Amino acid sequence: MIVDFIDEQRAAGHAVESICAVLTSLGAPIAARTYRAAKAAREPSPGVLRLAYLMNEIHTRAFVLHPATGGYRLRPEGLYGRRKMTALVRRSTPNASRGSVDRAMRTLGLQGVRRGRGVRTTAPAKDGRRAGDLLDRNFTADAPNRTWVMDFT
Template sequence: MMGFIDQMRSEGFAVESIIRVLREQGVKIAARTYRAWKRGRVAVRTVTDAIVVDAVRDAAWRDETLPGGSTRRKMTPEGLYGRKKMTAFIRRTTLRDVSRGAVDRAMRALGLSGVTRAKAIRTTIPAKDGVRAGDLLNRDFTAPRPDHTWVTDFTYVRTWAGWVYVAFILDVFSQRIVAWHAQTSKHTDLVMIPLRMALWRRDRDGHPVGPGQLRHHSDAGSQGGFNWSSQHLDREVSDGSSSAGSRSGGATEAS
């Protein structure tokens, strides 16, 4: 019936005239009923978007059977695709003529954004003065006793909240991490806090580090404040405080 009214309208008749003739023929229909039906018609784009959403969902997740017989949805490697790669994948496997805009809308509806390559993190940056402390270890990573040689470094870990930097200190003799610290920036505290912590722990355990007992080695790090502390190692260790370290690219001895 609605199709008949559409056809008559295309021939130039008004809706009210068509409805009046239909009523005279015993067809009970109101003009507002026809107009409500016209407004409620699903747009072609809505239908095609729903088809694309189903295709993207099937590409991004699959059902996995658990030992108990139940199933769960698990993300596939394709679920990490960005919009360009997802569009190419859908065109290759499911919908040949799908548009990039339709895939973009489908991914946003499903909460998919893809994994992007972040800018490389550089952790080894030489000091501006270009001066490095001497390498007291000379590539000899052995020690005759605990608290004789500590080596330190820091790395970075990607998390959902962003990059996190982790610094740690390793006792060469025991191969034990004597202290570590994590934070979201590469400031001097990143390497100084675990050093203070390690010295404090050794003092608390009844094994204080005295002058001339410890060598602390690091690579060419990027914490400028670390250079200053290494030059005051003897004073700070003898005073019982917890600060020791190497300049960029060498080792410093507590003496």
């Protein structure tokens, strides 16, 4: 309500700081910074709007409404990675960038499916037993060069 009043006064040619000073003197304290923050919160930035439209585009391509459950089910396109999804989205939205598609997919929780097996760095021993803890997790030493610890994994 106060923000609308300040907007009307600005349209009449008054400065925000002077309007806020008069309102504060009349018992309705508001700072110019508060007005600008409220104004910015009302109007989303163009970048946020573009991201929202792009997220909607990706969501409609990646999910389909399941009639039996009423929830969304993942389509095969929902398994696309960033590169394929960017190519798919650019058919309808030519100005969609790779970064914005990546950001929208992360926000929606979508990841591409990776082929092949994951990298295995450590293989367990044949017996499946670990080496004993000789220090009982006490890594302090009485003097320098008294206790040596190494990792052999």
